[in-house]
Amino acid sequence: MSKQLPSEAVIIQAPMSYTGLTKRTWRLARKLTSWPNVWVNVACWVFVAPLVIGLDLAAWACITIWYCAFGVCLVPYRLLRRGDRNRKREKLQHREMLDAISRQR
Secondary structure, three states: OOOOOHHHHOOOOOOOOHHHHHHHHHHHHHHHOOOOOHHHHHHHHHHHHHHHHHHHHHHHHHHHHHHHHHHHHHHHHHHHHHHHHHHHHHHHHHHHHHHHHHHHO
16 A cells, blocks of 8 residues: 555545544544554454544534534635645645655656
8 A cells, every 4th residue: 555645644624524523533543543463453443433433423413513503604714724724735735746856856
């Protein structure tokens, strides 16, 4: 499996969105369960996966309540923040491309 580039690890979705929250919690779960021993990894997943799923469900309930109360008011802010995250990813991609070009020389 090829190594993931830093720009590919950037999560564009907002932390207070269903997709963004889920991507962040599963990224954390992958970090918690990245042991070199396969059996320790399997055991960690057996315990960590249900916790992550429960955390996601509880957070989704909170996000749903938040959206019902304040979601419409925050649409402009969320669009601005998403643009910031997109620019961050594009900046990383540009840096990676320049690094690749300089390594070829």
